[in-house]
Amino acid sequence: MTLRLLQLIVGLALFGAGCAAMVDAGVGLDPWTVFSQGVSELTGIGIGWVVNLTGFVVLLLWIPLRQRPGIGTVANILVVGTAMQLTLPLFSTPDSFVLQLAMFLAGVLLVGVSSGIYIGARLGPGPRDGLMTGLNARFGWPIWACRLGVEASVLVIGWLLGGTVGLGTVLFAVLIGPVVHVSLPLFDRERRRRRSLGTAARPAPPVQVAPEAGRR
Template sequence: MAAIDLSPLNLRRAPARRGVQLFAGLTLYGASMAMLTRAHLGLDPWDVLHEGLTKLTGLSFGTVTAIASVFVLLLWIPLRQKPGIGTVANVVVIAVTVDAVRAVLPDQSVLIWQILTMVGGIVANAVATAVYVGTRLGPGPRDGLMTGLHARTGWSVRLVRTGIEVLVLACGWLLGGTAGAGTVLYALSIGPLTQALLPLATWTREKEQHQRLPTA
């Protein structure tokens, strides 16, 4: 499959529609993270790593997450990735949404509801990733690593995303992070789901021209 162009587009192009898509995707992403934490069937791979690093260093979960984000952004340099408004919004919108959704979504203790919450969270996470990355307004630190590797290697988004998730999961587990059935399902499914959804949500110059066409 040909590489999907996920490089940033000029902000002057359809800014309102792309802005709405960006914040909708980030809000959904935060909600999906909250769902996974409430399902209690395993954290997503990055949070398994964050938890493992927290146990190793004694630092707070939030501090470790911030340090990991800075480290990931440093990996952008050889990939020639550039941050954008989406990169900044990623940190702020997702953090607020996670806390807001967790405040109203209770912990799940019945297995069927745990499974439904877990699966719903994974699917929502894939949709959210495609929606906000597809605006081409700048991915978040971790998704920027994915898109950068995709652009520089020509490997599919499915292969790159799955490879990153499996590697991060393995490191987190070795450091003592908590993994479960949801972690494995997330790591194996998020790449293929995102790969399938990105073409539907990604802005192109053709789509921008279509949006600009006058109506009769």
């Protein structure tokens, strides 16, 4: 359990750092970060703190959906935004678009790999993942429809509030899935445990996470 907790915290902290790199790249963001940036612009609250607050509000939506948070859910709310807020001053927006794009892609890579790290600890989904699976379980809506409806809504609201929508928004949507797909098996502790016991022939149960994985 100690190693799993360490894996969880490291993954979430790196996730926050990757998000900070994408924000400072200035070429667009994923829908939830667009929303957080828009709220930050409106209220003057640091974007990382808004990420934490948004995660807490989304967690409250679990109550009518009868979802149960895990250690990973709570840690997600506390760590990602905090790491993001603390690492934002370490980056600065490059002068050229090529460097901005390179910085953004590095952030996407870090977010994707760190998603595999913290999801692989198997200590509970992030609040936004749980919202998607909760809507699916409660109402029977397809997860893709839940994701599309929720993320389209927060994207539009965030954009109207001043969040950055651009090429990076499209690139994130296209790239994050493949990166998580490659990284998750490398850090899935249950899969690795079964392999060490010589039971790889029986695959580990899949991690229950919405296709929104990698978006906090």
